[in-house]
Amino acid sequence: MPHYDYTCEKCKKDFVVEMKISELDKKKVVCSECGSTKVSRNVTNTSFTSESINRYVWKTD
């Protein structure tokens, strides 16, 4: 199963989520540290498939 790197925008913790590609746009990812849903996916070798994820990634403030 592929895994994806996320960064929490609230507490800035990096964490990894394992999920199927088919789950990527459906599954709600929450921070493993504080439970916030304001998380951004760190794109390495995966491509964007969702506009909402795109917005999270580029929202830096």
Ligand SMILES: [Zn+2]
């Ligand atoms: Zn957090």
